[in-house]
Amino acid sequence: MKFPCPQCGGEILLQEAGGFPVCPFCAAGLVLDLGGVRPHLLYRPRHASTDILPLLRRWCDQQGLPAPSIVSVPRLVYYPFWRYVSAGPPRLIPAWSTLKPRWADLKIPEAEQAFFDPALVARAEVVEATLPEAAARERAGPESGAKPGDLLHVPFFEVGVKVGTATVPASVEACSGQVYVDALPRAAAAAGAGPAVRLVMGALLMLVEAALLPRAWVALPVVFVTAWLTYLAIRGGLENPSP
Ligand SMILES: [Zn+2]
Numbered sequence: 001m002k003f004p005c006p007q008c009g010g011e012i013l014l015q016e017a018g019g020f021p022v023c024p025f026c027a028a029g030l031v032l033d034l035g036g037v038r039p040h041l042l043y044r045p046r047h048a049s050t051d052i053l054p055l056l057r058r059w060c061d062q063q064g065l066p067a068p069s070i071v072s073v074p075r076l077v078y079y080p081f082w083r084y085v086s087a088g089p090p091r092l093i094p095a096w097s098t099l100k101p102r103w104a105d106l107k108i109p110e111a112e113q114a115f116f117d118p119a120l121v122a123r124a125e126v127v128e129a130t131l132p133e134a135a136a137r138e139r140a141g142p143e144s145g146a147k148p149g150d151l152l153h154v155p156f157f158e159v160g161v162k163v164g165t166a167t168v169p170a171s172v173e174a175c176s177g178q179v180y181v182d183a184l185p186r187a188a189a190a191a192g193a194g195p196a197v198r199l200v201m202g203a204l205l206m207l208v209e210a211a212l213l214p215r216a217w218v219a220l221p222v223v224f225v226t227a228w229l230t231y232l233a234i235r236g237g238l239e240n241p242s243p
Pocket of ligand 1: 005006007008009010023024025026027028
């Protein structure tokens, strides 16, 4: 089987109808499936594993979550995506079988790209592409344009993160530092005093005021004002629950 290299146009001769050939003329990493031959690229990581904790801290801060801690040894994993470039920003469709929500809406990182070369990912794990390009293009919908996608491996640090009392698996994208989780950890630990706590505190305050202010004409208005403030605090807590 012969086909032209999408990079240099040289004619490549292959025995098999699939796999990851390398162009003998320009050394481009390629991917071959029923849809044809496409470039096979990777993004080079810009962050080291020492950046993971600061990145997670910044993310927790933005989400209003308590400070995180790392509870597992981070692993660098390259995940495969079909990349579609049309009028809008490029879209990434997972090229392996996954239902985890964290991969559904990936922002494409600004990163240096290179042709996929096993030597570049020697010390990392690589998830193999198993979803055919045609299936990904169907999933991408009409906005993917008519052009077939490129196969792109994107590096992520996989790490267990403890936030408050919850432990969640997180994927820290190693080019932009963007953090992805399947679901936000519950923010119970970060939330302020709930309505019930406010009610109890207000009632206690009123009791103390009534006990300390013996004259009724002084105590009554003070207790009344405290009751009103407690009511406002509870109502505010119900209308604006903590995230
Ligand atoms: Zn070539």
